[in-house]
Amino acid sequence: MTAMTARTGKTNQAKHPIYLDYQATTPCDPRVVEAMLPYFTEKFGNPHSRNHAYGWEAEEAVELAREQVAAIIGADAKEIVFTSGATESNNLAIKGVAHFYKDKKDHIITVVTEHKCVLDTCRHLETEGFKVTYLPVKPNGLIDLAELEAAITERTALVSVMAVNNEIGVVQPIAEIGGICRKHGVFFHSDCAQAVGKIPLDVNAMNIDLMSISGHKIYGPKGIGALFVRRRPRVRLQALINGGGQERGMRSGTLATPLVVGLGEACRISQEEMESEGKRLTALRERLLKGVAARLPEIYVNGDLEHRVPGNINISFAFVEGEGLMMGVKDLAVSSGSACTSASLEPSYVLRAIGLDAEMAHTSLRLGLGRFTTEEEVDFAIDHIVEAVSRLRELSPLWEMHQEGIDIKSIQWAEH
């Protein structure tokens, strides 16, 4: 898809490949770009910029953006710290709390299906002597609240649970988790990179103490994010980046005004359109799922369908080989259930955690729908997927055996 397609959201004819990877990143909304551009130029071009007026303008713009970010999660503007993105926010929240409170507490609880940057940060803290509990998930991708509560000890500093999973889109019971954490006096951090602007969030109602926010997942620019840090009861952090003392000492470095403005505008638009957009995307997702399921047997939806963000569906196609599937749907820009690490294809750890075997994980597609996705594109995707999978199955001896009623799992494969 070209830039213009994404910008206008209108297609006379569906442009190929069709972008269905809105969980990886989203196109920057033209309204966001428009809001940003003056902050690259007006500073010196504006005759009213005398007497540091531009400096004030920039500061005003940053503070407005801070309010816009705060508004979408029910926070106070003073509780928003701008960062370079959700990955930095997650690192800052988890390491920051762990290091600040390390004399009294040394235990962290997280979940096996968290984003890699949360898991990597926790693994790193283990090498420093912290203890980490990695909670499992149920086959629907959700955690067991009783298991969470049982894992909390008096040494627990932090619970980190994402609101929406990036691969399977399931929504964790955030308010209930927040309630449990508050009851036990443990800080609750939530990676909300995939949740902000897509589901209603309220840091007070949900008892969230720290929340990570990303710009480029909500039609803002890449390279900007935020961390919500609660003031009452106060959460304290050890900074990752020290220096000039910007962002109340929690994050030094010159603020990138245009990016900050872009994040603010992205939040404003998302908040305004969340309800109608949620309904539209849920309808599109249902259309997609029904369209594919009506014509293809042996497909499996990964993750809970009910507790799920509107713009995500993750499907495994049995009896199809993963790489073949990706090549087969070349007119769609989508992600598969494999991550390419050092030239070998590793099955997604999220899909493994909900109980999929390696083959079913490899043969999955994550279909991410978003603001610029049209019904026409969804219909094209249905046809394209159905054709590709049908063709691959025709070539598959396993599919043939399945058609003949042979249970593949029961076959004793000969060693070669």
Add this chain to the structure above:
Amino acid sequence: MSAYLDHNATSPVRPDVIQAIADALGVIGNPSSVHGAGRSARRLLEESREAIAAFVGAEPSGVIFTSGGSEANALALSGLGRKTVIASAIEHPSVLKAAQCHVLPVNGDGVAELQALEKLLANLGGRDALVSVMLANNETGVVQPVAELTRIAHAHGALVHCDAVQAAGKLDLDIKALGVDCLSLSAHKLGGPQGVGALVLADPNIDVSPLIKGGGQERSHRAGTENLSGIAGFAAAVRTVEDGGAERMAVLRDGLECALLNAVPGLTIFGRNVDRLPNTSCLAVPGLTAQTAVMALDLAGVMVSAGSACSSGKVAPSHVLTAMGAGALAGAAVRVSLGWNSTAADVDAFVEAFTALARRHEIQDAATAA
């Protein structure tokens, strides 16, 4: 008519750069995605990396993009795995606050002392040490003997990090000629956007443990989806750093200093006897406090700063000038810094406004004395 002479704080974004940023904001994919949209984003990222590498004479694989100079400094100081950090007294706060530093003193001209480094390394041991020295100071513009300091450090087995944030775009920069192990860059100091910088490694294979952990971006040195528009803007900025720009700035700056020395009695120019950046002038008149001067100049339409602008509103005596032994004069220091779009008219506006201010101060001073 206003004159912006605070380029060391931040430099206006060059027009070509704005276009590159706007274009990059229209690129849809995530550079980590394998599909076509992702690959287009990846291509832009890698082309930009090559431009930054060429700019400092490094390998593209040695370039680690960060969110700016402060993060690049933090990554160098925490990531190279050396327990002992020696930093010059005039380093940026993002270096001095990133670790417990052993301080390398500077002389009265603001130049780090070679013999002092020799001694520090002999006492502390070099094998576990990292020496962090900036290429040019942000307040005085004084250029540091980085190549010599590096030779000493390497002889002791220490690694060297160089904060080249202020020097980039104003001095020729060659990581191999400097000999340092890594250097920090910031885009917005040379006409690129805010929010992007880089740590450049001389040897791409040197071990750097990430400050921000997670995905395998930046060869696992820095996790997080890359700031594509910022990085494209950074590359566009280094591509437009013009030949002869430094000489042009030097002529303007020298003219400024010459005019002021003639017009303002008692004027001190810090670091004037040593090698300085061509764009920076740090000056003081005894008794004329920097805050008063900056406000008065601002009212006259001339934007400069008092000491470093990085302290987010805090007014404190400059640690740089204090380290140089400036004493009370440190509180009077005004920094003038020129950039790619500075003109002779900007310089004239400053000279006129500052001269008038100094005269008023002189008259007031005389009146108080009488």
